[in-house]
Amino acid sequence: MITMKIKISLFVLAALMLVSCKKKDETDTSPKTGKISISFEHFISNQPAIVNDYIYTNAAGNVYSFFLVRYFISDVELYKSDGSVVKIDKWTDHFYVDTDIPHTLEWNVFDEISIGNFDSLSFRFGFSDTKNQSFMFVNQPESNMVWPEELGGGYHYLQLEGKWIDPNGIKIGYAFHLGRGQHYDGSGNPVPPFIDNSFRVSLPNSAFSVETDKTTKLTLRMNIENWFEEPHLYDHNQWGGDIMQQQPAMLLAKENGWNVFSFNLNNN
């Protein structure tokens, strides 16, 4: 909220500056850069995910509903056709997405991106271990994503929640939560080192171009059913509703995450 406000006041100040000062001589040394924005959308079976209804069936045959998804992406890299790499890291190097909070569904990237053609982009789902520092977020909603110290600390990379119907017809909540994993000792206590379950997502078919004085609008779509599909069949009846302390289940999620996202370019 406050960051927003500050951004707005910055903007106002900038505007004020432009109108209140006599125009200075302009020399055309302006760098050749443009802007990008990234929208996030959430689909199931090629349709926007519908909340609440038990209308979905995953690859393992579980009938389920979708309530919400929250996640972080970080370390976005844009691959230029000339072979260079542009990292998004000027104002912030991560973004929080929450289907319950509309303004988190669009990231107006602060960085000035050098113009040209880009072949593709990639990002990290969650945070790499070195970046996943406990207590780095003090504000909500990000701080609500805290991952308990006892289980490795840092933050949830993912909270995907809804319910599925078990063989007895009971609607069971699934909290498909991904974050650091644990090894356990003989008496069932977590022992370090903890396991980094974050992973890179590469989107080979994500060509776009950046032009001066223009914002190129990219869209990242999460295809939710893919979390449960490939290469591993993920059966809620096998893993149950809570998986933060089940590394084998989180490993499946991590390995299924590679093709959960797809890329779109909005031509407008």
Added chain:
Amino acid sequence: MNISFVKSKIGLVLAFIFLFTSCKKKEEEDIETHNPTPYSLEIPHGFPTNVNIPDDNPLTVEGIKLGRYLFYDDRMSGKADQGMGMSCSSCHQQAYAFDNPAGQGTGTTSLKTKNTVLPHINLVWNPGTYGWNGSVASIEEDVLLVIPDPTEFASTWPDVIAAISAEAMYPPMFEAAFGSKEITPERIAKAIAQFMRTMVSQDSKFDRVLRGDDNFTESERRGLVLFTTEEGADCFHCHGAPGNPLMTTHLFYNNAKDTIFDTSSDRYSVTNNPRDIGAYKATTLRNIELTGPYMHDGRFQTLDEVINFYSEGLLYSEYAHQLMHKVFPPYGNGAMLNPQEKADLKAFLLTLTDTVFINNPELSDPFQK
């Protein structure tokens, strides 16, 4: 630290410098005659840096002082002359973290509030969803609602304004806070809201441990582990953790207390979203030792009863929140804690009691000196 926030501050400062150095100085605006003293709220270690203070009601020393008097003044009901004096503090008592051991509040006409009284703890960080169901958008709005509410003051604004105006000390205090002696509902609401935004609880044992000034006992530490693990008691998703030290997400959940639901004051009554049937705010667990009876309807008298409920008293319904894992198979009725685990969980919860807060002289009744 929130890096983008710090960066943006730096950016602002730079922008200011730029503005001042790059332009010829303009004529200074008329200096305002009314200059209340800005009050700067300290952000405790690890607490959110984003605070919910409306632009049109910044904290000032004079405003907070006025708000404190109004909060504790029985004339605020506008009925003191009829023997029905009542103030915010009649229901919201400092000794109980501004909650009330009676459970529901009782208004000037003896009618009871529908739900139990909520404490005033760190409300400056509430994102704008006050009340058990989040229907109130600001503290200012809450003040405006209390006056006519039949279960609270059951009064009218003209009566309240008349009662407050009649007290000689107030007009100058309004002038100091707001620039003129005029007494309006908006100004009363603003002053009380300012005072309430200073009700910051940050000195419990839990806080001291996080700051490195104290240590948990073994039992408290085991309790924290139970609190923050899914296979333990599984409380943190809704009630916070050391990394979320407000000890609330400020979100709404159905915590599996019932199988049929009264939807007249739940979150569903606000959102109309079926997911919110039977859902209420997961209140902060700070000072939880002091704020019983528990739940919106006060059904549990003691913390032990609450712990027993989460351990073996959960009830399945299709509205039970997805994070209430222990109500679903393969669990059943709760976390099934053994007596030692219950004692440990309770020991941890008791570390959230902040005796500095409930004895803070700046928050106490100014009429009792």
